[in-house]
Amino acid sequence: MKNSIFLIFIGLLVLSCVNPVPRNPIVKNSGFLMEQSVSLNKSLIKNEENTFLEIIKKDSLNNYETSSYGFWFTYNKKGNTAYLPKFGDVVSYTYDVFDINNSKIYGNEEIGIKEYAIDQQEIVEGLRDGLKIMHEGDNVTFLFPSHKMYGYLGDHNKIDINQPLIYKVQLIKINKKNESN
Template sequence: MKFRIISILSVFLLLAACKSPEARYPVSRKSGSYIDESVARNKKIVAQEEAQIQKIMEADSSTNYESSSNGFWYYYNKKVEDSISNRTPQFGDVVTFNYSISTLDGETIYPQSDEPRQYAIDKQKLFSGLRQGLKLMKKGETVTFLFPSHKAFGYYGDKKKIGTNVPIIAEVTLYDIEKETNNKNQ
């Protein structure tokens, strides 16, 4: 009799073990409403900032503003026309430059520093608008960029003087471009 009970229990356990697992569902379901609200809010912010920048450009009709495919506007304070000897920076090139940052109203946030800065193109950290703007410049040029906040310091700001979602104007001077040296094969 004991053998029969053990056999029946074994068959029962064997059948129960062969059952396929069932999916577990979350206790609470969240909709995508937060993401949808965030997208709508960010689109509204971008539209407002671009409208501010458009007003600045319309008010200054004597300046020839150019639109970047990267989502910002700029004009040349000093343009180098000699395209043979001057080239734009490429990936890995080290550029020597300086810049100042101000609000769209013209209030200085960061003045130009006394010492030029160096930056390895796309290899070091720099806010996206300036990183993309430097790639448009030639040695000796000075360019003024109008960056919406998402191309500047975005939602977080710079945690010092630039707050959340602040569009900026950056005047950049590119002093030198040094080609990347590749020591792997030398």
């Protein structure tokens, strides 16, 4: 009896030292969905870019610039200061939102005057980056691709999913974080 218990113990000891064999997944991910998603996004961005280039071509009265942030803009009115807002500065601004057919979605009368502490609060990416390139008193029209605004979600109200937008923004005041800026 002692020998059989001893043999069972040795057998269990030997079996416990064997490396586990990894299990193979039942379903292998081919990456097809990811490739399809990337392809769809590239197509969407290209279509939006072409739409904006057509808008720019038709608007011969304004000179549009391409920003390093991935959108286009033109100055409707330039302010008379050289200072650009920096981290922590609080800007006061108003804006109107239009679709690419220039139909108003939201007006500044219903939005009111907004305040934003540069890079310290959450607002949509396009507007956040657009405010950084404005001077006090500037009135700028921005052409924002959907991925810079509300993207796949829309705003759950008037802005649809993947909707490129035109923003007309007036930067009223820049309150500097401190006077050493």
